[in-house]
Amino acid sequence: MSSESKPVRSEEDVQFAHIKFSTQIIKRLGEELNPSFDQSILELVKNSYDADALKCTVVLKNVTELGGSIEVEDTGDGMDGNGIRNGWLVLGQSHKSLQKLSRLERISAGSKGLGRLAALRMGNMASVTSIPYIDPLSKYSLVIDWDVFDNAALVEEVQLPINHTSPEKNEKVGTKIVISGLRQSISERDVKKIARGLILLSDPFDDDPKAFKPTLKAPEFKQLEVLVAKRYFDDADYHLVASINNLGQAEAKILDYRGEVLFSADHVDIIGKDKAKIYHCPATEFNLWAFLLNATTFSTRSTTIGEVREWLNEFGGVHLYENGLRVNPYGNSGNDWLDLNLSRARSPEERPSTNTSIGKVTVKDSKGLLSQKTDRSGFIENEVFHQIKLFCYDALEWMAKKRIEQAEIRRQKERVASGTISQVKKEDVKKLISELPVETRVSFEKTFKAYEKSQEKVVKNLKSEVQLYRTLSTAGITAATFSHESSGNPIKIITITISSLEKRIKNKLGSDFDEVFAKPISMIRNAIESLAVLGTTTLKLLAHDKRRPVKLDVHKVIHDIVDTFDPFLKGRNINLQLELADGNPFLRGTEASVESVITNLLNNSIVALERSPVGQRIIKIRTTVSATSMEILVSDNGPGIKDINIRDIWLPGQSTNPNGTGLGLTIVRDAVIDLGGESSAQVTSELGGAEISIKLPILGIA
Amino acid sequence: MTSNLTQISKIRVIDDTDSGRDALGLVVEDANFTLEEQSSSIYNLDLYLQECKENVDAIVSDHHLRRQSNYFPVDGAEFVSRCYQTRIPSLLVTKFESVEVAEFRRYRKYIPVILKPAEYNEDTLIAALEKSINEFKGNFESDRKSWRTLIRIEDVDPNNPQNFYAIVPAWNSREAIALNLELLPPEFSNLVKPEARFYAQVNIGTEKGNELFFSNWEL
Numbered sequence: 001m002s003s004e005s006k007p008v009r010s011e012e013d014v015q016f017a018h019i020k021f022s023t024q025i026i027k028r029l030g031e032e033l034n035p036s037f038d039q040s041i042l043e044l045v046k047n048s049y050d051a052d053a054l055k056c057t058v059v060l061k062n063v064t065e066l067g068g069s070i071e072v073e074d075t076g077d078g079m080d081g082n083g084i085r086n087g088w089l090v091l092g093q094s095h096k097s098l099q100k101l102s103r104l105e106r107i108s109a110g111s112k113g114l115g116r117l118a119a120l121r122m123g124n125m126a127s128v129t130s131i132p133y134i135d136p137l138s139k140y141s142l143v144i145d146w147d148v149f150d151n152a153a154l155v156e157e158v159q160l161p162i163n164h165t166s167p168e169k170n171e172k173v174g175t176k177i178v179i180s181g182l183r184q185s186i187s188e189r190d191v192k193k194i195a196r197g198l199i200l201l202s203d204p205f206d207d208d209p210k211a212f213k214p215t216l217k218a219p220e221f222k223q224l225e226v227l228v229a230k231r232y233f234d235d236a237d238y239h240l241v242a243s244i245n246n247l248g249q250a251e252a253k254i255l256d257y258r259g260e261v262l263f264s265a266d267h268v269d270i271i272g273k274d275k276a277k278i279y280h281c282p283a284t285e286f287n288l289w290a291f292l293l294n295a296t297t298f299s300t301r302s303t304t305i306g307e308v309r310e311w312l313n314e315f316g317g318v319h320l321y322e323n324g325l326r327v328n329p330y331g332n333s334g335n336d337w338l339d340l341n342l343s344r345a346r347s348p349e350e351r352p353s354t355n356t357s358i359g360k361v362t363v364k365d366s367k368g369l370l371s372q373k374t375d376r377s378g379f380i381e382n383e384v385f386h387q388i389k390l391f392c393y394d395a396l397e398w399m400a401k402k403r404i405e406q407a408e409i410r411r412q413k414e415r416v417a418s419g420t421i422s423q424v425k426k427e428d429v430k431k432l433i434s435e436l437p438v439e440t441r442v443s444f445e446k447t448f449k450a451y452e453k454s455q456e457k458v459v460k461n462l463k464s465e466v467q468l469y470r471t472l473s474t475a476g477i478t479a480a481t482f483s484h485e486s487s488g489n490p491i492k493i494i495t496i497t498i499s500s501l502e503k504r505i506k507n508k509l510g511s512d513f514d515e516v517f518a519k520p521i522s523m524i525r526n527a528i529e530s531l532a533v534l535g536t537t538t539l540k541l542l543a544h545d546k547r548r549p550v551k552l553d554v555h556k557v558i559h560d561i562v563d564t565f566d567p568f569l570k571g572r573n574i575n576l577q578l579e580l581a582d583g584n585p586f587l588r589g590t591e592a593s594v595e596s597v598i599t600n601l602l603n604n605s606i607v608a609l610e611r612s613p614v615g616q617r618i619i620k621i622r623t624t625v626s627a628t629s630m631e632i633l634v635s636d637n638g639p640g641i642k643d644i645n646i647r648d649i650w651l652p653g654q655s656t657n658p659n660g661t662g663l664g665l666t667i668v669r670d671a672v673i674d675l676g677g678e679s680s681a682q683v684t685s686e687l688g689g690a691e692i693s694i695k696l697p698i699l700g701i702a
Numbered sequence: 703m704t705s706n707l708t709q710i711s712k713i714r715v716i717d718d719t720d721s722g723r724d725a726l727g728l729v730v731e732d733a734n735f736t737l738e739e740q741s742s743s744i745y746n747l748d749l750y751l752q753e754c755k756e757n758v759d760a761i762v763s764d765h766h767l768r769r770q771s772n773y774f775p776v777d778g779a780e781f782v783s784r785c786y787q788t789r790i791p792s793l794l795v796t797k798f799e800s801v802e803v804a805e806f807r808r809y810r811k812y813i814p815v816i817l818k819p820a821e822y823n824e825d826t827l828i829a830a831l832e833k834s835i836n837e838f839k840g841n842f843e844s845d846r847k848s849w850r851t852l853i854r855i856e857d858v859d860p861n862n863p864q865n866f867y868a869i870v871p872a873w874n875s876r877e878a879i880a881l882n883l884e885l886l887p888p889e890f891s892n893l894v895k896p897e898a899r900f901y902a903q904v905n906i907g908t909e910k911g912n913e914l915f916f917s918n919w920e921l
Contacts, residue, residue, distance in 0.1 A: 489719060489721075489722060491819070492722065492725065492764075492795075492796075492797070492819040493721050493722060493724075493725040495819040495820050495822075496725040496726065496728060496729060496795075496819050496822055497725055497728060499729065499820075499822065499823045500725075500728035500729055500731075500732055500823075503732050503823065503824065504732070536797075
C-alpha cells in the first residue's frame with residue numbers, strides 16, 4: 001500500500017457542507033410574501049414585461065371556487081432550459097441589470113423571484129411552458145407539484161425535470177404559466193382589483209404603441225377597459241405638468257383643457273422660500289388633472305358629471321410609475337400618498353381631492369435609487385423617495401396658490417354678474433313652463449309667480465338689511481372715533497377745571513362755599529358724568545375681548561350694562577327695576593352678543609318712554625332660571641307695541657320711531673339665535689308697555 | 703395745603719393741546735408748585751429727558767401726545783415710564799380705557815400711578831409724586847411689589863394671535879388677564895398656547911387687573 005492511500009490528516013483533507021433549506025421555508029415565504037391575488041398575479045405579469053412581451057393575457061378559470069386555476073400567457077422572449085434552471089427557478093437573485101436596457105429598451109422591473117414564488121404557491125400545482133425567441137423550434141416545460149415539496153424535508157431533495165419537446169403548430173414564442181388547484185377562491189372584488197391592477201400597470205394614459213398591454217379575460221376587465229379608454233382628460237379644468245430634470249431643478253405649468261398654458265413656474269417659484277434647494281432624485285414628471293365637478297362647468301359639455309365621476313372613482317388618485325411600470329399601492333383607492341385630501345381639508349378652496357383628480361408621477365430610475373419593499377407594499381421610504389414626494393407637494397402648493405388667485409378674480413366678477421345670472425335662470429324656467437301642456441301650465445305659472453314675489457321680498461329685505469348694517473357700522477365707527485376725542489379732551493378739561501375751581505372758591509370763601517357754589521358745581525359734575533358715559537359706552541361696546549366666546553355670567557352682563565346706563569336713565573327720570581333670579585346663570589357665548597340683546601332692548605324702552613306722557617317712567621328687567629335655560633323679560637310702562645304688526649317688529653327697517661333705524665330688534669333676534677335661544681314679544685305687560693322675552697339655553701348656575 | 707415734598711418745587715406739564723396743559727396746570731398751581739408748560743415740540747426723547755432732569759423736579763403728563771402733529775415723539779405712558787427710569791417723579795393723567803390696558807401694561811412697571819381726570823387734584827398729585835420718590839428709594843407699597851409667580855395661559859385670541867389671556871392664580875384664579883406677546887421675550891412667543899405655564903415677576907398685591915405688570919419671564 002502506498003503512503004498516498006493511507007488516511008493521513010493533511011491541509012487538503014477538508015469536508016464541505018452547504019446550508020440547506022427546509023421546504024418549510026418555501027411555504028413560509030409563499031404565504032408571507034403574498035399580499036393579495038392582484039399583487040401576486042401582477043408579479044407574473046411584470047416578468048412578462050421584463051421578457052419584452054407586448055401582450056400578456058391572464059385567464060381565470062373557475063376561480064370563484066376552491067381548486068380553480070390561473071393562466072398567464074405572454075408573447076415575450078421565452079426561456080430555454082438554462083433560462084428556466086438558472087433564472088426562473090432561482091429565488092432571491094436579482095438578475096436585473098438596470099443599466100442595460102432590454103431589446104425593447106425597457107428597464108427591468110427586476111423581480112427577485114420572491115413575488116413569483118408567492119404567485120406560484122397560490123395553487124397546489126404550477127407549470128411553466130416556454131418557447132424561446134432564440135430557439136423557436138424548442139419548447140421547454142416544467143411542473144411543480146407543491147405537495148411533493150411539502151412531503152420532503154429539504155428543498156434540494158425534490159427533483160424538477162425540464163422537458164424539451166417541439167412546439168405544436170399553433171404555439172408561438174413566449175411563456176405560459178398555469179397555476180392550478182387554487183388554495184383560495186377569488187371573489188368578484190378581487191377580480192376587479194386584478195383587472196384594475198393590470199390596466200394601470202403600464203401607463204394606460206399614454207398613447208405609446210410599443211406599450212405593454214396586459215389583459216384579463218373577464219367581463220370585469222372589459223368594463224374597466226372600456227372605461228379606461230374613455231380618457232376624460234379633456235374634461236379636466238386644470239392640468240398640472242411639473243417636472244424635475246437631471247440636475248434636480250423643477251419647472252411647472254398649468255394648462256387649461258385645450259392645452260393652453262395658464263401659468264408657468266420656474267424652479268424658484270416652485271420651491272418657495274428655500275432658494276438653495278434642489279431636488280435630490282432622478283428625473284421625474286408629475287401630471288395632475290383636476291376637475292371641477294359641478295353642474296355649471298359641465299352644463300356646456302358633451303360628457304356628464306356622472307361619467308367623469310365614475311371614471312375618477314375607478315382610476316383617480318396619483319399613480320406612481322417607476323421605469324414604465326406602476327408601483328403598488330400609490331394611487332390605490334384609499335391611498336392618498338400626497339395627502340391631497342388632508343391639504344384640502346386644511347384649506348378647501350381650490351384644492352383637488354382624490355375624488356376630483358387623477359394623476360401620475362413617472363420616475364426614470366435607471367440607477368436603481370428607488371427600491372421596493374420585498375412584500376411589494378411600496379417603496380422603502382428613503383431620501384430619494386422623500387425628495388420625489390417633496391417635489392410633488394411643492395408643485396401642488398404652487399398650483400393651489402395660482403388657483404386661489406384666479407378664484408379671487410372670479411369671485412369679484414361673480415359678485416357683479418350674479419344679478420344677471422339669476423335673471424337668465426328665471427327666464428329659462430319661464431320658458432320651460434311655457435312649453436308645458438295647458439292643464440299643468442296654469443298652475444305652474446301661478447306657483448312660480450308666487451315664488452317670484454316672495455323671493456323679491458326676501459331680496460329686498462336683505463338689501464335693506466345690508467344697507468342698514470353698513471350705515472350703522474359707519475355711525476358706530478364715527479362715534480367710536482369721537483368718543484375717544486370727547487372723553488380724551490374736552491371732558492377731561494372740564495373735569496379737572498371743576499376740581500380746581502372748587503378748590504379755589506373754597507380757599508376764597510371758606511364756609512360760604514357750600515351755601516352758594518356746592519349745588520351748581522355738583523350739577524356740572526353730574527352733567528359731565530353723563531356726557532362721559534356717551535363716550536365710554538361706545539368704546540366699551542367695541543372692546544374686542546367681548547367678541548371672544550367665554551363662559552359668560554348673564555347676570556353680571558346685565559348689571560354692567562345697567563351701571564353704564566345709570567347716568568342716562570337718571571337724566572331721563574327713568575326708574576330701572578332689576579328683578580334677577582337667585583344665582584348666576586352662565587352660558588358659553590360672547591359678551592358682545594348678550595350685550596347687544598340687553599342694550600338694544602333698553603334703547604327701545606327708553607325711546608318708547610320718551611314718546612309717552614307717563615309720570616314715573618319704569619323699565620323692568622326680570623330673569624327666571626331653570627336648570628337648563630333662563631328667560632330675560634324686559635318691559636316698560638310706555639305705550640306698548642302700537643301702529644305695527646307684532647310679527648313685523650323683528651324685521652329690519654321696521655320702526656315706529658321716525659328717527660330710528662329699525663334694526664335694534666333685528667339685532668336682538670339674530671344675537672339670540674346665535675346664542676341658541678328664542679325671542680318673542682307681548683304687546684302689553686303688567687307695567688302697561690311692551691314686554692320682550694328672551695329665552696336662552698344655559699350651561700348651569702354658579 | 704402745601705406740599706410736604708421739599709425736593710419738588712417746579713413741575714412741568716405735558717399735553718398736546720393748550721387747554722389740556724392749562725387744565726393739568728391748574729392743579730399744579732393749586733398745590734403751590736411752580737408750573738411750567740411744555741408748549742414747544744419735542745423731537746429727541748433722550749435729550750429731552752436729560753433736560754427735564756436738569757431743569758424740573760417732576761412731570762405731569764397726558765397719555766395722548768401725538769394727536770396734534772409733531773408735538774411729542776412718544777405717547778404719555780412710554781414717556782412717564784422713561785421719566786421714572788431717569789428718576790424724575792412723574793404722573794400720568796388719562797382716562798383708562800380697556801382698549802389701552804394692554805398698551806399701558808407694557809410700561810406699568812415704571813408707572814407707579816395713573817390718575818383719571820376726575821381723580822386728579824392737589825392731594826392725589828402729591829400722593830402720586832411721593833409714591834414715585836419712595837419707589838426710587840426702594841420703598842414699594844404692597845400693590846407695587848413684584849413676586850415670582852405662576853402664570854397659566856388660558857386662551858389665545860383667534861382674531862389676533864398677538865393677544866392672549868392668562869390666569870395668575872396667586873392674584874386671582876378666576877379673572878383672565880389680557881396680555882400681549884410683546885411682554886414676553888421673543889423666544890417664548892411660540893410657546894404661548896392654552897394650558898402653557900410660565901413664571902414671571904408680578905405685583906400680585908394689587909387689587910385691579912389693569913395695574914398688574916409682568917417682568918422676568920421664565921419657563
